Every structure is written in structure tokens, then in C-alpha cells.
Amino acid sequence: MRHIISLLMENEAGALSRVAGLxxxxxxxxxxxxxxxxxxxxxxxxxxxxxxxxxxxxxxxKQLNKLVEVVAVMDMNEGDHLERELMLVKVxxxxxxxxxxxxxxxxxRGRIIDVTDRSYTMELTGSGSKLDSFLQAIDTSxxxxxxxxxxxxIGRGDRILKL
Amino acid sequence: MELTGAEIAIxxxxxxxxxxxxxxxxxxxxxxYDALFNQDKVKHILVRHEQAAVHAADGYARSTDKVGxxxxxxxxxxxxAVTGIxxxxxxxxxxxxxxxxxxxxxxxxxxxxEVDTVGITRPCVKHNFLxxxxxxxxxxxxxAFYLAKSGRPGPVLVDIPKDVSNxxxxxxxxxxxxxxxxxxxxxxxxxQIKQAAxxxxxxxxxxxxxxxxxxxxxxxxxxxELVRLLGFPITNTLMGLGGYPATDKQFIGMLGMHGTYExxxxxxxxxxxxxxxxxxxxxxxxxxxxxxxxxxxIIHIDIDPSSIAKRVRVDVPIVGxxxxxxxxxxxxxxxSKQQPDAQALVAWxxxxxxxxxxxxxxxxxxxxxxxxxxxxxxxYEITGGDAFITxxxxxxxxxxxxxxxxxxxxxxxxxxxxxxxxxxxPAAMGVKLAHPDATVACVTGEGSIQMNIQELSTCKQFRLxxxxxxxxxxxxxMVRQWQEFFHGNRYSESYMDALPDFVKLxxxxxxxxxxxxxxxxxxxxxxxxxxxxNDLVFMxxxxxxxxxxxxxxxxxxxxxxxxxxxxx
Ligand SMILES: Cc1ncc(C[n+]2csc(CCOP(=O)(O)OP(=O)(O)O)c2C)c(N)n1
Numbered sequence: 001m002r003h004i005i006s007l008l009m010e011n012e013a014g015a016l017s018r019v020a021g022l023x024x025x026x027x028x029x030x031x032x033x034x035x036x037x038x039x040x041x042x043x044x045x046x047x048x049x050x051x052x053x054x055x056x057x058x059x060x061x062k063q064l065n066k067l068v069e070v071v072a073v074m075d076m077n078e079g080d081h082l083e084r085e086l087m088l089v090k091v092x093x094x095x096x097x098x099x100x101x102x103x104x105x106x107x108x109r110g111r112i113i114d115v116t117d118r119s120y121t122m123e124l125t126g127s128g129s130k131l132d133s134f135l136q137a138i139d140t141s142x143x144x145x146x147x148x149x150x151x152x153x154i155g156r157g158d159r160i161l162k163l
Numbered sequence: 164m165e166l167t168g169a170e171i172a173i174x175x176x177x178x179x180x181x182x183x184x185x186x187x188x189x190x191x192x193x194x195x196y197d198a199l200f201n202q203d204k205v206k207h208i209l210v211r212h213e214q215a216a217v218h219a220a221d222g223y224a225r226s227t228d229k230v231g232x233x234x235x236x237x238x239x240x241x242x243x244a245v246t247g248i249x250x251x252x253x254x255x256x257x258x259x260x261x262x263x264x265x266x267x268x269x270x271x272x273x274x275x276x277e278v279d280t281v282g283i284t285r286p287c288v289k290h291n292f293l294x295x296x297x298x299x300x301x302x303x304x305x306x307a308f309y310l311a312k313s314g315r316p317g318p319v320l321v322d323i324p325k326d327v328s329n330x331x332x333x334x335x336x337x338x339x340x341x342x343x344x345x346x347x348x349x350x351x352x353x354x355q356i357k358q359a360a361x362x363x364x365x366x367x368x369x370x371x372x373x374x375x376x377x378x379x380x381x382x383x384x385x386x387x388e389l390v391r392l393l394g395f396p397i398t399n400t401l402m403g404l405g406g407y408p409a410t411d412k413q414f415i416g417m418l419g420m421h422g423t424y425e426x427x428x429x430x431x432x433x434x435x436x437x438x439x440x441x442x443x444x445x446x447x448x449x450x451x452x453x454x455x456x457x458x459x460x461i462i463h464i465d466i467d468p469s470s471i472a473k474r475v476r477v478d479v480p481i482v483g484x485x486x487x488x489x490x491x492x493x494x495x496x497x498x499s500k501q502q503p504d505a506q507a508l509v510a511w512x513x514x515x516x517x518x519x520x521x522x523x524x525x526x527x528x529x530x531x532x533x534x535x536x537x538x539x540x541x542x543y544e545i546t547g548g549d550a551f552i553t554x555x556x557x558x559x560x561x562x563x564x565x566x567x568x569x570x571x572x573x574x575x576x577x578x579x580x581x582x583x584x585x586x587x588x589p590a591a592m593g594v595k596l597a598h599p600d601a602t603v604a605c606v607t608g609e610g611s612i613q614m615n616i617q618e619l620s621t622c623k624q625f626r627l628x629x630x631x632x633x634x635x636x637x638x639x640x641m642v643r644q645w646q647e648f649f650h651g652n653r654y655s656e657s658y659m660d661a662l663p664d665f666v667k668l669x670x671x672x673x674x675x676x677x678x679x680x681x682x683x684x685x686x687x688x689x690x691x692x693x694x695x696x697n698d699l700v701f702m703x704x705x706x707x708x709x710x711x712x713x714x715x716x717x718x719x720x721x722x723x724x725x726x727x728x729x730x731x
Contacts, residue, residue: 010344013279018665025286055472060467068290068310071344088704 002051004076004083005154006161007064011037011044017067019046022067028052028060032085032128032150041163043071047152050127071163080156083127087134088113090145093120097142108134117160121142125149168297169186169194169328170201172261175203175304178336180231183223184208184384185216189236190276191263208398208596208625211617213240215589217247217318218615221256221591222590225576226551228595230257232309237263238276241322242283246583248318249287253580254402254476255379257316258305266326267295280322288495289317297330302337314347315467316379347466347716349378351483351491356718359462360495361697362435365509366460370433372418375402376440376465376485378572383407385489386439392496393503396515398426400441402579410548416514416524419447420716421561423566425518427714428720431457434516438463440485443474444580451475451722464488475596522712522726524565525619533682535559539566540688542604542632545689550602551576551594553613555587558640561712563606585614588592588631592618595627600692604630609659609703610639619672622699630692633665636708644711648726678703 001099004063007156009015016035023030031049038045039069050060057075062075074084092103093115105112124134128151133147166174172195176184185208188196199207210216212234222230228566231251235244236519240261265274290310292303298325307319348509363369371393377386380635383406388412390397397407398418416423418430430436430448436459441447448454451474462479463471471480481488526536539562542550548568553576554560560577569575575596578586591605612633622629634640642657667675675698679688692700713728 012469014285017282018285021285059473061471066467066469068342 001057001077002049003057004081004151005050005060005064005073006076007046007048007073008038008043008071008161008163009046010071012068012069015044016046018067018069019048019064022063023048023050026059026063028056032148034150034152040163047150049151050097069158072161074155074161076153076155079159080135081153081159082126082156083151083153085128085131085151086132087124087151088121088147089124089135089143090119090121091138092118092142092144094118101138101142104134104138110134114151164334165331166334167329167331167657168300168323169199171297171300171332171334172304172323173198173202174204174334175301176232176370177202178347179230179308180228181205182233183630184232185210185219186234186688187213187236187262187726189217189240191237191265191325191598192240192328194325194638195323196208196260203566207234208621209461210589210621212243212615213243214247214585215260215615215618215621217244217260217590218250218586218589219593220258221247221251222553222576222593223395223490224256224258224577224593224599225590226334226573226594228573230259230308231261231593233258235262235281237265238278241278241280243276243600245284245287248284248320248440250581250586251318251585252289254375254578255316256318257311258318259304259311260318260320262320262322263291263328264324265323265364267324268326270324284707285319287318287570288320291320291322293322294322294327297327297332297381301334302340303339305337306342310342310345314345315679331522331586340518343408347602348482349484350487351481352465353491355479355481356488356491357495357717359437359481360492360499362436362460363393363496364499364503365503367504368511369437369503370429370435371395371437372400372430372438372441373397373403373406374400374441377403377404380440380466380485381572382486384439384491385486385493387414389489389493392493394508395503396512398422398430399445399577400447401564401577403441404564404575406572407622409568410570414720415519418563418722419444420449421565421714422716422717423520424523424714425515426715427725428518429515431722435669436460436461440465442470445474445630446518446721448475449716450721450723452606453724456721459581468504469537470567505678507696517682521727526728528682529707532680533679533685533704535562535636535704535706536709537567537682538632538634538685538704538706541686541689543567545693547600548727550574551588551598553591553594553603555605555607556582556584556641556686557608557611558636558644558712559606559634560708562634584611587611588618588629592621592625592627595629596625598664602630604632606632606634608640609635609637609662609665610631617700619669619699622710623673623704626697626698628695628697631699633701633703634706635665636664636706636710638708641712642671647711648715648717663701665701669699674699674701676703676706677702680705683693
């Protein structure tokens with residue numbers, strides 16, 4: 001099953017490679033991995049999207065907890081959570097497609113953030129699967145470029161990952 | 164007063180009560196060597212190869228419950244140390260390795276003798292640090308010792324760039340450390356311990372399986388008390404040998420690939436299994452699916468949560484320090500009115516004794532050719548079972564584990580997890596320095612010994628009268644055995660051609676060499692060697708090249724699918 005695992009780690013050089021190294025050394029999947037500073041300067045927050053059997057996910061959580069620089073780990077899938085990912089897509093926008101692309105952006109609540117006479121660049125946010133659906137909904141030959149941030153997650157309500 | 168980073172590093176070692184540093188100098192650690200020169204509290208042992216420095220520190224740590232310390236230079240010094248570090252990591256041995264690094268301003272420029280030591284060692288250390296500021300040297304070394312020794316122990320590396328070792332700052336050794344993200348468990352959860360006690364009391368075919376965690380946690384006393392109280396059979400892993408006295412009647416031998424028939428079958432057929440500081444390694448339980456065929460309840464005590472439920476499903480996980488948890492478990496059992504099921508135990512022991520009756524370690528001795536098992540039996544007799552024995556890796560290692568009956572922890576020193584040939588001799592140096600009055604022997608093969616034979620020179624310099632017992636079968640024996648069993652007798656590159664004359668070699672290094680070719684000379688030679696209290700004696704036993712290690716559970720097979728000597 002797909003899991004979103006969030007962790008707080010010491011904002012130290014090398015912490016990222018410790019986590020990434022753990023995944024490759026033990027053969028765990030990484031669908032996406034994002035990391036950025038938090039409001040606490042000493043810590044950064046990482047979100048890893050991974051998949052595996054329950055046993056593998058349990059091991060991943062334990063192994064992450066074992067890393068000395070990892071301060072806290074939360075498996076988002078153990079409770080209610082929100083998932084968001086940002087995608088920028090550059091699409092062909094000539095002739096009829098110009099209107100069509102605009103309509104698709106509206107349907108998926110995307111925004112067009114850059115326009116040329118031949119292309120649009122759109123911004124979309126949502127769960128990973130929503131972004132996937134967008135890409136599936138438009139003709140692949142129209143896609144010039146995509147870039148995705150990878151998912152980040154946060155617990156709903158009182159579920160808080162903080163030190 | 165202000166001190167240099169190098170002086171601070173050495174002061175830290177003094178503060179930690181470090182007796183010996185095993186190392187090898189080079190450009191990036193020159194300031195640290197200078198600081199060593201100016202003091203005499205910490206003694207430096209100059210090895211002949213950095214791998215040996217780490218193994219020696221490791222042997223020191225394994226035999227003492229202290230942290231072993233190694234010091235190496237940047238680049239090749241650090242890469243040479245990697246095998247030693249990985250060896251310690253796999254067996255959870257507390258080490259602090261200090262490595263020199265090129266000056267901070269050179270890092271990343273492919274400078275002379277620059278390697279990314281922190282990057283290279285990352286997967287085989289408990290933690291590592293690159294110290295970029297001299298003000299962090301003391302606190303980092305303090306943390307390194309704390310991390311190495313606490314929780315599940317392991318090697319910690321501190322990489323110190325040359326300029327940092329030469330800059331000055333005020334020295335204050337922190338009295339305490341805390342790492343906010345690191346809280347190893349001590350006590351197990353009370354409810355789980357109670358549940359475990361109940362399972363044990365209700366068991367019909369119980370089994371206790373104890374590993375290296377018992378040794379590391381100094382929990383032998385508690386384990387012995389528990390085993391005696393319950394009257395259950397107990398087995399040790401390769402790493403756990405000595406954690407429970409091998410001569411005790413409840414001990415049914417080592418388990419695993421070359422474990423005893425009775426231990427493996429009891430492990431396979433038990434209905435309640437108490438695993439203590441052991442990790443269900445593939446060499447221990449063989450095929451996981453096969454092991455899972457017999458329904459049984461598993462209680463698993465380990466300090467590392469990630470060792471629990473990693474390879475097998477566990478019913479009662481208990482995360483905590485083995486000694487603490489066993490203490491608490493004993494308290495629960497003592498206060499319980501229920502007794503173990505005596506009737507069921509009688510039947511179970513009857514079954515085990517039947518398995519024992521196979522006498523699976525019996526071998527056919529010979530008047531013509533020296534059987535390796537015979538040498539080890541004699542070694543056991545002559546040393547009164549009271550020596551520190553290190554070993555290398557191969558058949559000789561398994562035979563030693565089978566035939567030397569360790570009654571005390573920390574006496575059996577071997578590379579279990581990584582299986583590092585070349586470990587034995589340097590490890591023995593560390594053991595001998597830690598226990599100068601004890602008998603220390605290294606059991607090795609003619610293959611393994613050549614991987615770190617240069618250390619005979621270190622032994623000469625520091626007067627380390629180790630007894631080297633080389634079981635010389637002219638083959639990479641364990642490889643040959645697998646080729647015989649699984650590769651149609653095609654002995655691809657496992658014959659050790661062009662062997663040196665080990666007697667002359669030992670003499671060239673300034674030691675005593677003895678060659679033994681006849682079974683009738685084995686005992687006399689051993690006696691002579693051990694009588695030479697102040698000499699390193701290298702004994703070259705020319706053993707039967709065709710001998711195999713039995714029993715054997717072939718890789719990927721189940722514990723009950725064992726091959727016995729009598730089967731062939
Ligand atoms: C550094 C290293 N390289 C290779 C191996 C694979 N290996 C395991 S046992 C063995 C043979 C060891 O031969 P020897 O030391 O003569 O001991 P014997 O098995 O004959 O007792 C080898 C090559 C290893 N364990 N370690």
C-alpha cells in the first residue's frame with residue numbers, strides 16, 4: 001500500500017543522504033521525497049511517499065526512527081490526513097487546443113501562470129492521484145513539460161507532528 | 164587555556180578513560196599524532212594496516228564491555244578501515260573511529276588523499292560526524308562515545324579535517340550529553356512482560372534462543388537464573404556463545420546453519436519461543452517460510468525495535484535492554500503462583516534427549532591425518548575452557564564454535580554478521596592488551612590468516628604472546644565444502660597454492676613457529692605452545708583437507724532439513 005511518511009530531522013548536512021541511503025540500501029521504494037526547512041531553524045521536514053506491504057512499512061518506520069538525526073516520524077496513513085502536491089505543466093496551446101486547455105485547467109482548478117502564443121504553463125495542486133488524472137485527461141502529445149514537487153502531507157485536526 | 168583540536172581530541176580520549184588507541188598515522192592526522200606524543204595516558208598501538216586497527220579496537224571492545232578506539236588518516240587510511248567498521252557494525256560493537264580529513268577549504272576539490280569518509284561509511288556506522296569547527300570537537304567526541312555505547316551499540320566515526328585539528332579553542336569536556344532525537348529504551352513494557360511470563364508458564368514445548376544481545380547487555384546472570392528457574396532448553400547463536408554456559412545440561416548447543424541437530428530441531432518444533440537479544444538471522448533460522456510452518460508463539464526481547472518482526476512475525480515484542488527486561492521478567496515469574504508445566508517439560512526433554520542421542524558432533528578421528536575437530540577438542544582441554552578465543556572465518560570458525568565450550572561471555576570473539584576473514588589475529592591483539600594475563604588464542608585457516616598476517620609484526624613490537632592455531636587444510640575450506648556439496652566438486656579457485664612456510668614466516672617476524680603433521684603430536688605441540696607464556700607461537704596444523712563441517716542446514720533450507728555426517 002502507498003504510505004505518506006513525514007519526518008522531522010535535524011537540519012544538518014548529510015541528514016538527507018542518510019534517509020535516501022537507507023531507502024536504497026534496504027531496497028525500499030521511494031515514489032517521491034521532498035524536504036524543506038520548518039519554522040524551527042534547527043529542523044527540516046521531509047515527506048516520503050513509499051509503498052510496500054504492512055511489514056515493509058513497519059520496518060521503514062522503525063528504520064527511520066533509528067536514524068540519529070531523525071527527530072520524529074509520523075506515518076500519515078495511520079490516521080486522517082491531507083495530501084497536497086504541486087505540479088507545473090507546460091502544454092501546447094495553439095488553435096482549438098487553446099480553449100480546450102483553458103477549460104481543462106478550470107475543471108481541475110488549475111491556474112494558468114504563464115502564457116505565450118504557443119503554450120500555457122499551468123499550476124495545479126491536489127493529491128498525487130488528482131494530478132495523475134489531469135495528465136491522463138489531456139492528450140499526451142500536448143504536454144511539453146511537467147514538473148511535480150512530490151507530495152507533502154499533514155494530519156487532520158489535532159494530529160500534529162511537532163517537537 | 165586554549166588547546167588545538169588535536170589536543171582536545173586526545174584530552175577527550177583521556178576523559179573517556181581510553182587505555183589504548185589502535186592506529187596508523189598519515190598527513191591528515193599529524194596534529195593528532197603530535198598531541199598523542201606529548202602525553203602518556205592514552206597508549207597508541209601502531210598496527211600494520213588500518214583494517215587491523217579497527218579489528219583490534221573491536222576485539223578490545225568485545226572482550227571488555229568498553230568502547231574500542233581507532234585512529235586513521237584520510238583517504239586510504241579511512242577506506243582501509245571500512246571493512247573493520249562494517250564488521251563491528253554488523254555485530255553491534257561499540258567503537259569510536261577518529262579519521263583525519265583534508266583541510267576544510269580543500270574538501271570537494273579532489274585533494275590529495277581526500278575521500279568522502281562520512282559518505283563511504285554512512286551505511287556501516289551507527290552514526291558519523293564531520294567536525295567543521297574546532298569548537299565542536301569535544302562535544303562531538305562526547306556524543307560519539309555516548310552513541311557508540313548506549314542503546315544497540317555500534318561504531319561511530321568522527322572525521323576531523325586537518326585545519327580543525329590545528330585551530331585552537333577553550334577545552335571543556337561536557338559532563339553529560341543528550342541527543343534530542345535519540346532515546347534508547349531501557350525497560351520493557353510491563354504488560355508485555357507479563358504476557359511473556361504467562362506464555363512461558365503455559366508452554367508445552369518451550370525454547371529459549373539467546374544471541375549476542377545477552378553478551379552486549381551483560382545479561383548472562385539474569386539469563387542463567389531464568390533458564391534454571393524455568394527448566395527450559397536453551398540454545399545460543401554464534402554471537403551468543405558464552406552468554407549461557409555451554410557445559411550446563413540445559414544448553415543444547417549452538418543453532419543455525421552449523422548448529423546442533425537438537426538445537427535446530429527444538430527451535431523448529433517448539434510451541435513457545437523466547438528470543439533474547441537475537442535477530443532471526445538467515446544463518447540462524449534458515450528458510451523463513453519453512454520456519455513458519457510450525458505454529459508457535461514468539462516472544463522477542465531486543466533493544467532495537469527494528470530487529471523485532473523484521474524476518475518473522477512476533478506475538479509479544481518487548482523493546483528494552485535485555486538485562487533489564489530479563490530482570491523484570493524474573494520478578495514477574497517469581498511472584499507468580501503458577502509453575503511451568505512439569506509434565507509437558509518431561510516429555511519435551513525426552514524428545515530433545517532423543518535428538519541429542521544422534522550425537523551430531525561425533526566425527527571419525529584418525530591416526531594418520533589430523534582432524535581439525537580433534538585439535539579444537541585438545542585446545543579446549545589444554546586451556547581448561549578458560550581462554551579467550553578469537554577466530555577468522557570459515558570451517559575452522561564453525562568447528563571452534565562447536566567444539567570449544569564457552570562457559571563465560573566475551574570469551575568467544577568472532578565476526579558473525581559480516582564474516583570477515585582477517586579478523587582473528589588483529590582482534591586477538593585487542594583482547595590480549597585488554598587482558599594481559601589471560602590466555603588468548605586465535606583459531607584461523609591458512610586462507611584467513613594471510614589477510615592480516617602483517618600484524619605478526621605488531622605483535623612483536625608490543626609483545627603480545629598470542630597463540631595462533633592455524634588449521635591448515637590447504638583449501639579455502641568453507642568454499643571447498645560448498646563446491647563439494649552444491650557445485651559438483653568443481654573446486655574453482657579454492658585451493659591455496661604456493662602457501663608460505665608458516666614456521667619460517669613466524670620466525671621471520673621474530674616469533675616461534677611449530678608445524679604439526681601427525682595426530683599424535685597435536686597435544687604435545689599445544690602444551691608446548693601454551694607453556695611458552697611470553698612467546699607468540701604460530702602453530703601450523705596440517706589438517707585433513709577433505710573434512711567438512713556437520714551438521715549443515717544448506718542455505719535456503721529449513722532447520723529440520725539438516726545434513727548430518729552420517730547421512731553421507
Ligand atoms: C574477506 C573475505 N573474503 C571472502 C570470504 C568468503 N569466504 C568465507 S569462508 C572462506 C574460506 C576461508 O578459508 P580458510 O581461512 O583457509 O578457512 P577454512 O574454511 O579452510 O577453515 C572464504 C573465502 C570471506 N568470508 N571474507
